[in-house]
Amino acid sequence: xxxxxxxxxxxxxxxxxxxxxxxxxxxxxxxxxxxxxxxxxxxxxxxxxxxxxxxxxxxxxxxxxxxxxxxxxxxxxxxxxxxxxxxxxxxxxxxxxxxxxx
Amino acid sequence: xxxxxxxxxxxxxxxxxxxxxxxxxxxxxxxxxxxxxxxxxxxxxxxxxxxxxxxxxxxxxxxxxxxxxxxxxxxxxxxxxxxxxxxxxxxxxxxxxxxxxxxxxxxxxxxxxxxxxxxxxxxxxxxxxxxxxxxxxxxxxxxxxxxxxxxxxxxxxxxxxxxxxxxxxxxx
Numbered sequence: 001x002x003x004x005x006x007x008x009x010x011x012x013x014x015x016x017x018x019x020x021x022x023x024x025x026x027x028x029x030x031x032x033x034x035x036x037x038x039x040x041x042x043x044x045x046x047x048x049x050x051x052x053x054x055x056x057x058x059x060x061x062x063x064x065x066x067x068x069x070x071x072x073x074x075x076x077x078x079x080x081x082x083x084x085x086x087x088x089x090x091x092x093x094x095x096x097x098x099x100x101x102x
Numbered sequence: 103x104x105x106x107x108x109x110x111x112x113x114x115x116x117x118x119x120x121x122x123x124x125x126x127x128x129x130x131x132x133x134x135x136x137x138x139x140x141x142x143x144x145x146x147x148x149x150x151x152x153x154x155x156x157x158x159x160x161x162x163x164x165x166x167x168x169x170x171x172x173x174x175x176x177x178x179x180x181x182x183x184x185x186x187x188x189x190x191x192x193x194x195x196x197x198x199x200x201x202x203x204x205x206x207x208x209x210x211x212x213x214x215x216x217x218x219x220x221x222x223x224x225x226x227x228x229x230x231x232x233x234x235x236x237x238x239x240x241x242x243x244x245x246x247x248x249x250x251x252x253x254x255x256x257x258x259x260x261x262x263x264x265x266x267x268x269x270x271x272x273x274x
Contacts, residue, residue, distance in 0.1 A: 008110065022125060094191070
């Protein structure tokens with residue numbers, strides 16, 4: 001059995017990024033789109049920590065903390081926007097909110 | 103070494119299955135529960151790489167904070183109608199293009215093997231061998247080298263707090 005190396009983590013991170021991207025692009029429900037964005041940010045974190053471990057450098061983990069901070073801010077504001085949107089338009093489907101469309 | 107490998111595959115299976123269930127379930131609550139499973143798997147991967155502080159932050163902040171926020175909003179917003187509607191929009195071309203790009207990347211990695219990525223291989227004993235603990239090293243770096251970004255992050259969080267209250271409030 002092969003030992004787990006950095007490339008295993010990178011492949012996992014790429015797969016998680018792919019799943020998150022497909023979720024953002026194809027789902028209609030805004031709540032699930034926001035969850036897919038969390039998946040994408042977690043893929044970035046796996047990447048950062050893997051390189052931090054491989055290169056014996058702590059900076060990657062500090063960057064991961066900043067990414068988590070951004071994820072928290074994004075989730076709070078995004079869900080606030082979602083509540084305001086639901087109050088005004090009574091829908092959570094992303095493709096029904098087409099006020100700016102021709 | 104063997105236990106590390108086994109644990110890696112267990113956590114990787116948790117992460118990927120949780121992620122796939124997150125984007126395919128009809129009910130938003132089921133998606134949120136699957137996402138919690140996925141985030142716990144990511145926390146386990148952090149622990150495998152000896153990032154103990156990030157492991158704790160991941161569980162306390164993501165699973166304890168963000169996911170509770172998501173569940174609150176799911177309960178607040180009426181999603182019954184959305185659960186009965188069509189779940190996917192018709193952006194299949196973009197989705198397939200994204201799958202193809204990442205699939206090509208993975209295939210290249212599998213074809214070339216680990217030798218294609220020798221620059222990232224573990225050079226030494228890793229961070230764990232240092233005298234200071236993981237949390238102490240992160241604090242040292244965060245409060246000396248990254249002090250300005252740290253302060254900017256606090257301003258960002260303040261803006262996010264004010265912004266989300268303004269968004270969600272009925273009348274200001």
